[in-house]
Amino acid sequence: MARAAIQRRLTWRVARVAEVVDETPRVRSLALSVPDWPGHRAGQHVDVRLTAEDGYVAERSYSIASAPDDGERLMLTVERIDDGEVSPYLTEELQPGDPVELRGPIGGYFAWTVDDGGPLLLVAGGSGVCPLMAMIRHRAARASMVPARLLYSSRTLDDVIYRDELDRDGGDGSGLEVVHTLTRGHPPGWTGRSRRIDAEMLAELAWPPERRPLAYVCGPTPLVESVASALVALGHDPDRVRTERFGPTGS
Amino acid sequence: MSIISRGFRGRRDRTEGGRLPPGQYLVRDFPVLSAGPTPRTKLTDWSFSITGEVDEPKTWTWEQFRSLPTETLTRDIHCVTKWSKLDTAWEGVSVDTLLEGVETAAEYVMAFSDGDYTTNLPLEDLTGGRAWVAFAYDGAPLEPQHGGPARLLVPHLYLWKSAKWVRGLRLMNDDEPGFWETYGYHMYGDPWREQRYSGD
Numbered sequence: 001m002a003r004a005a006i007q008r009r010l011t012w013r014v015a016r017v018a019e020v021v022d023e024t025p026r027v028r029s030l031a032l033s034v035p036d037w038p039g040h041r042a043g044q045h046v047d048v049r050l051t052a053e054d055g056y057v058a059e060r061s062y063s064i065a066s067a068p069d070d071g072e073r074l075m076l077t078v079e080r081i082d083d084g085e086v087s088p089y090l091t092e093e094l095q096p097g098d099p100v101e102l103r104g105p106i107g108g109y110f111a112w113t114v115d116d117g118g119p120l121l122l123v124a125g126g127s128g129v130c131p132l133m134a135m136i137r138h139r140a141a142r143a144s145m146v147p148a149r150l151l152y153s154s155r156t157l158d159d160v161i162y163r164d165e166l167d168r169d170g171g172d173g174s175g176l177e178v179v180h181t182l183t184r185g186h187p188p189g190w191t192g193r194s195r196r197i198d199a200e201m202l203a204e205l206a207w208p209p210e211r212r213p214l215a216y217v218c219g220p221t222p223l224v225e226s227v228a229s230a231l232v233a234l235g236h237d238p239d240r241v242r243t244e245r246f247g248p249t250g251s
Numbered sequence: 252m253s254i255i256s257r258g259f260r261g262r263r264d265r266t267e268g269g270r271l272p273p274g275q276y277l278v279r280d281f282p283v284l285s286a287g288p289t290p291r292t293k294l295t296d297w298s299f300s301i302t303g304e305v306d307e308p309k310t311w312t313w314e315q316f317r318s319l320p321t322e323t324l325t326r327d328i329h330c331v332t333k334w335s336k337l338d339t340a341w342e343g344v345s346v347d348t349l350l351e352g353v354e355t356a357a358e359y360v361m362a363f364s365d366g367d368y369t370t371n372l373p374l375e376d377l378t379g380g381r382a383w384v385a386f387a388y389d390g391a392p393l394e395p396q397h398g399g400p401a402r403l404l405v406p407h408l409y410l411w412k413s414a415k416w417v418r419g420l421r422l423m424n425d426d427e428p429g430f431w432e433t434y435g436y437h438m439y440g441d442p443w444r445e446q447r448y449s450g451d
Contacts, residue, residue: 009450010435014254047447049274050256057253058261059274059333085262085276093258101254106448108434109286221283225396228288238288238366245283 010103012049013037017098018073023161027127028091029065029077032100037072040064042134043111043216043244046076046104050086060086063131063218063244064105068113069141074102077161079127110216110244114139118146118214119207123197123227125153125219129161131244132218136176140169149177151205153197153223155184179205197223199230209235218244266337270327272442275335281397282334286430289395290365290416297400299384300419301349304357309349313400319344322383326406328413329442341404343385346377349420357422361429362403365416370429371438372405372412374422381407384417409440409447 015032022028045063066075080091094100112120112135120139122132129152139148150170154160160180170178181193181201193201207213215236217227224245231241264277271277294313301309311319323342329335360377363369376382385404386393393399398415405412411431432438437446445451 010448012253049253050259050261051253052259052261053255055253056261056263057274058259058276061332089256089259098257099254100256106435109430221396225283225289232288238290241288243285243287245285 010106012101012103014099015074015102017094017096017100019096020094023077024159026091026159027077027079027161029075030090030094030100031066032074032076032102034072034074034102037074038105040068040074040105041108041111041113042068042138043131044105044107044134045131046074046102047106048076048086048090049101049103050089051101058085061106063134065130065133065137067134067137067141069138077127077130077133110218110242112138112214112216114142114144114146116214118148119211120146120148121206121213121215122148122150123152123202123215123217123219124150125197125223126155126159127161128217128219128223128244128246130218132216133162133165135216136166136169139176140172140174143174145175147175147207149179149205149207151179151181151197151201153181153183153219156182157187157190197227199233202227202230203234206231206234206236209237212237212240215241216244217241219246221245270337271335272329273445274447275329275333275442278334278336281336281339282330282332283396284330284332285366285396285415286368287366291395292365292400292416294400298418299349299401301353301422302419303361303421304355304424305422306354309353311349316344316384316401317386319348324383326404328406328410331409331411331436331440331442331447335442339406340389341383341385342387343383343401343404345380346382346384346403346420347380349384350378353422355422357424359423359426361421361423361427362412362414362417363419363421364414365418368414368416368430370403370412370414371423371427371432372408373426373439376405376408377420381405407441409437409442411436412440 015034019031065077382405403414403417
């Protein structure tokens with residue numbers, strides 16, 4: 001497996017909110033300006049630190065949703081957890097111009113660059129699409145023709161994050177295919193898939209194991225467990241299946 | 252240097268006796284974090300080994316391992332991804348028991364697992380009643396997604412040091428980075444000193 005050692009110290013940086021984008025009723029993207037950002041690889045995350053007036057500190061990790069090709073501009077996409085400690089502040093309080101502390105990039109196994117090749121199989125559940133979006137954006141920024149498929153499970157059509165961008169990218173002729181599946185109801189006339197991602201869907205949409213796709217699976221633990229197990233059962237090499245999971249408490 | 256996040260109050264998880272290390276929050280469920288698919292090794296194919304800088308390597312089959320004396324323990328656990336869980340109940344074999352009769356001058360250990368996972372620790376952190384190879388959680392066999400059939404349990408360090416699906420300990424004279432350590436995570440990982448990443 002490819003290894004990239006990070007031996008430098010991860011220092012806290014003060015980023016500024018440049019722009020906020022409401023992606024869905026529960027999800028907001030924060031475009032941050034991060035001076036001297038050292039760069040990242042698509043799939044990596046940052047730690048965000050909030051400090052109350054009396055010095056109380058809370059930290060959480062968020063995947064980077066923007067391509068490494070965007071320089072000092074970093075996008076985080078945050079899902080509001082109603083009883084969460086940090087996500088309500090990030091999605092409701094923070095405004096353009098506000099400072100926010102972060103450090104990173106962190107991780108490096110769940111990461112992809114165009115040099116890693118493909119075919120690239122991306123499987124997302126809910127806001128698990130965020131680090132995969134960084135890969136899609138990186139692929140687009142580099143005009144890569146690596147065959148890529150995103151299989152993306154959302155509750156309803158209104159919960160689909162980056163919907164317009166994915167609609168656009170999915171038909172741009174670069175070899176990216178986007179397949180949605182909706183698990184909790186679909187609009188009239190919906191011709192797409194409407195069930196949880198299962199082995200049958202993966203058998204149809206993942207490349208055959210002989211093509212040795214590089215798979216990245218991100219979402220809630222039950223989805224990741226079942227998708228990763230199904231891919232291995234279909235004959236895919238476990239070493240080519242990388243996972244990132246978040247539990248119901250990831251707030 | 253820390254800036255105030257205007258309007259942020261925080262939930263302030265309270266624990267008795269300051270049981271929550273800096274930067275951590277409390278969970279009641281048991282989140283799962285792993286880098287790849289969950290390995291499923293049959294118990295008949297399972298073994299546990301002590302290898303590396305030892306006079307004589309040791310190996311146990313599952314049956315032999317399960318005939319060793321066991322201990323039950325209740326500990327708080329802390330994950331580098333910021334969650335902590337209090338009073339988790341385990342059953343396992345003390346690493347002291349596994350190392351009985353092992354002659355070594357090694358000072359470090361690489362724990363190795365199914366799925367090619369590794370993590371490094373000082374040997375002294377695995378001895379003196381501070382580490383176990385656990386096979387039961389909350390009175391039931393350890394589920395595969397939580398590291399079953401058996402995982403290392405070193406509760407005083409961040410949980411990535413408690414290697415899931417552990418298959419053995421390789422004793423080493425010099426410290427070497429394991430899987431996450433190679434990606435910039437801390438070589439030691441003390442939650443009370445918030446040693447999350449290299450340089451912390």
